[in-house]
Amino acid sequence: xxxxxxxxxxKKEEFIPLSTDEVKMYVCxxxxxxxxxxxxxxxxxxxxxxxxxxxxxxxxxxxxxxxTDVDDKIIKKANEQGKDTSEIVDFYIKETLQDMENLNVLPxxxxxxxxNEMDEIIAMIEQLIEKGYAYAVCGSVFFSxxxxxxxxxxxxxxxxxxxxxxxxxxxxxxxxxxDFVLWKPKKDGExxxxxxxxxxxxxxxxxxxxxxxKYLGDxxxxxxxxxxxxxxxxxxxxxxxxxxNGKHYSKYWLHNSFLNIDNKKMSKSLGNFMLLRDVGEExxxxxxxxxxxxxxxxxxxxxxxKLMESAKASLLRIKNCSEDxxxxxxxxxxxxxxxxxxxxxxxxNLLTQIxxxxxxxxxxxxxxxxxxxxxxxxxxxxxxxxxxxxTGKNKTLLxxxxxxxxxxxxxxxxxxxxxxxxxxxxxxxxxxxxxKRSAAKKNKDFATADQIRTFLxxxxxxxxxxxxxxxxKRV
RNA sequence: GGCGGCAUAGCCAAGUGGUAAGGCAGAGGUCUGCAACACCUUCACCACCAGUUCAAAUCUGGUUGUCGCCUCCA
Numbered sequence: 001x002x003x004x005x006x007x008x009x010x011k012k013e014e015f016i017p018l019s020t021d022e023v024k025m026y027v028c029x030x031x032x033x034x035x036x037x038x039x040x041x042x043x044x045x046x047x048x049x050x051x052x053x054x055x056x057x058x059x060x061x062x063x064x065x066x067x068t069d070v071d072d073k074i075i076k077k078a079n080e081q082g083k084d085t086s087e088i089v090d091f092y093i094k095e096t097l098q099d100m101e102n103l104n105v106l107p108x109x110x111x112x113x114x115x116n117e118m119d120e121i122i123a124m125i126e127q128l129i130e131k132g133y134a135y136a137v138c139g140s141v142f143f144s145x146x147x148x149x150x151x152x153x154x155x156x157x158x159x160x161x162x163x164x165x166x167x168x169x170x171x172x173x174x175x176x177x178x179d180f181v182l183w184k185p186k187k188d189g190e191x192x193x194x195x196x197x198x199x200x201x202x203x204x205x206x207x208x209x210x211x212x213x214k215y216l217g218d219x220x221x222x223x224x225x226x227x228x229x230x231x232x233x234x235x236x237x238x239x240x241x242x243x244x245n246g247k248h249y250s251k252y253w254l255h256n257s258f259l260n261i262d263n264k265k266m267s268k269s270l271g272n273f274m275l276l277r278d279v280g281e282e283x284x285x286x287x288x289x290x291x292x293x294x295x296x297x298x299x300x301x302x303x304x305x306k307l308m309e310s311a312k313a314s315l316l317r318i319k320n321c322s323e324d325x326x327x328x329x330x331x332x333x334x335x336x337x338x339x340x341x342x343x344x345x346x347x348x349n350l351l352t353q354i355x356x357x358x359x360x361x362x363x364x365x366x367x368x369x370x371x372x373x374x375x376x377x378x379x380x381x382x383x384x385x386x387x388x389x390x391t392g393k394n395k396t397l398l399x400x401x402x403x404x405x406x407x408x409x410x411x412x413x414x415x416x417x418x419x420x421x422x423x424x425x426x427x428x429x430x431x432x433x434x435x436k437r438s439a440a441k442k443n444k445d446f447a448t449a450d451q452i453r454t455f456l457x458x459x460x461x462x463x464x465x466x467x468x469x470x471x472x473k474r475v
Numbered sequence: 476g477g478c479g480g481c482a483u484a485g486c487c488a489a490g491u492g493g494u495a496a497g498g499c500a501g502a503g504g505u506c507u508g509c510a511a512c513a514c515c516u517u518c519a520c521c522a523c524c525a526g527u528u529c530a531a532a533u534c535u536g537g538u539u540g541u542c543g544c545c546u547c548c549a
Contacts, residue, residue, distance in 0.1 A: 027549095028549075029549095030549075031547090031548085036549090037549090039548090039549055040548095040549050041549085042549060043549050044549080071547085072547080073547080155478085155479095155544080155545085156478070156479080157477085157478070157544095157545070158477090158478095204547085225549065226548075226549030227479095227480090227543075227544080227549080228543080228544070228547095228548055228549065229548080229549070230479095230544075231478095231544065231545065232545085232546090233548090255549090256549070257480080257481095257543090258542085258543075258549075259549080260542080260543095263541080263542070264542080265542080265543070265548090266549095267547090267548050267549085270548090291487095294487080294488070294497090294498075295487080295488065295489090296488085296489075298480090299480095299481080299488085299489095300480080300481070300542070300543085301487090301488095302487085304486095306486075306487095306499095307486080307487065307499090309499080310486070310487065310498075310499040310500075311487085311498085311499080312499095313498080313499055313500090314487095314497090314498045314499060315498095316512095317498080317499095317512095320512065320513080321513095324512080324513080360496095364489085370489075370490095372488060372489055372496095372497085373488095373489050373490080373496075373497085375488095375489095375497075375498085376488085376489065376496050376497035376498080377496085377497085378497090379496090379497050379498065380496080380497075383514090386512095386513055386514070387513085387514065387515095389513090390506095390513070390514065441508075444508070446508055446509070449508085449509095450508095450509080450510085453510085453511095462511080462512095463511085464511065464512055464513095465507070465510090465511080465512085466512080466513090471512090
């Protein structure tokens with residue numbers, strides 16, 4: 001039974017979707033004015049893995065992630081570079097989608113862009129005005145926070161206290177200091193759309209409410225994003241959506257904790273961010289993915305080169321196991337005499353062990369998606385497999401190992417083909433060198449043997465001596 | 476000022492009432508021509524104080540430290 005921590009109730013709750021076989025999930029996407037940083041990558045990775053788990057549980061997941069493609073920072077960047085905003089936006093959306101692919105993120109069911117959804121956004125604002133939740137002043141439209149009685153239910157904030165906060169600028173065209181903007185009037189040099197209130201563009205919060213409504217309907221199962229979005233973004237979304245639809249909006253609100261750098265929040269505005277692109281190229285995107293899933297999504301996670309090195313070494317252990325297992329199975333194909341059909345007592349015990357790994361793996365993920373705990377089970381399985389393949393040859397058991405191991409890795413999306421550095425050598429050439437090295441070893445000409453090994457390593461080929469022969473892989 | 480999170484080995488990180496998963500790094504060993512990979516062994520009284528309990532890292536109160544939200548932010 002899956003339980004998730006719901007920010008709305010501050011409790012772990014049993015996950016029961018609105019419909020028995022489908023889950024509607026909305027994750028707030030990035031504002032596209034730069035390549036995404038590794039902090040942006042955390043919700044992307046974590047909620048992708050969560051989605052995979054739901055799929056594994058038999059749900060069809062309708063997964064929507066938007067791109068915010070109209071925003072002050074985008075306009076600023078366009079002006080700086082003397083380009084049209086659409087040019088900036090198209091470029092960064094393309095690059096962000098590439099980053100997601102590099103992270104082995106499943107494509108979303110829909111990736112709506114704000115600028116394509118203006119009709120829905122304007123229509124929603126009109127309805128808010130009609131229902132008395134919003135008012136227009138001087139080309140702006142504001143949401144009237146004190147009209148929505150549940151305002152603050154997600155962030156547990158009380159209007160009066162927010163009002164007392166010193167950091168809120170008093171804007172005298174607003175009826176209430178906490179009212180937030182739904183539509184802002186056009187300024188010089190800014191892109192604009194025509195609305196009943198004049199030329200302008202939408203406020204940030206209404207965009208997600210409108211896109212979520214259009215692509216998923218009035219009610220959704222899961223709304224997810226970074227914890228900093230709880231207030232005001234998600235709080236305002238609830239106000240807008242529930243005011244218009246008259247229904248409870250999202251059943252579960254999931255928020256990931258931050259990825260910090262030097263124990264400080266990383267953000268575009270603080271300027272202490274690292275681009276996913278750079279980190280991914282240096283340590284491998286699969287390492288980034290592993291790193292993020294190796295901690296619980298609601299725990300703060302610190303980032304450093306040292307930690308990435310460590311994560312890379314950890315992941316290598318899983319990769320090596322996968323390769324060794326495949327190698328042994330491959331080897332067994334050509335060698336029928338070694339295939340035993342009877343299980344020894346030890347092998348029977350291992351089958352029981354696999355069952356227990358399965359149970360523990362699912363128990364971990366059922367408990368608020370504890371991917372860190374689940375990964376620890378993978379490592380236990382790795383150890384068991386590594387021990388067995390040293391001597392064990394039972395094909396049925398080996399296949400059971402493989403099935404379980406691959407399944408665990410698939411649920412988290414952990415092992416996938418990453419870009420392989422081109423080597424000028426063909427497989428045939430490599431095998432040739434390996435044969436030469438083996439011959440040299442046989443003649444105790446170790447100098448030549450080592451020379452060949454070094455040569456191959458320089459060409460990004462790693463070789464490994466095993467009982468069954470020499471393995472190689474491109475790295 | 477208001478609200479919230481966190482504090483577990485050298486590092487990272489699970490565990491939320493019955494005497495501490497897992498990974499990296501380290502040490503010793505097996506394997507190897509040497510290495511890499513792998514395997515075996517080894518490595519924590521859980522920030523501090525008080526309390527509840529037969530029993531607490533785990534619950535309660537307090538202290539200290541730390542991070543975040545209240546403003547664009549994943």
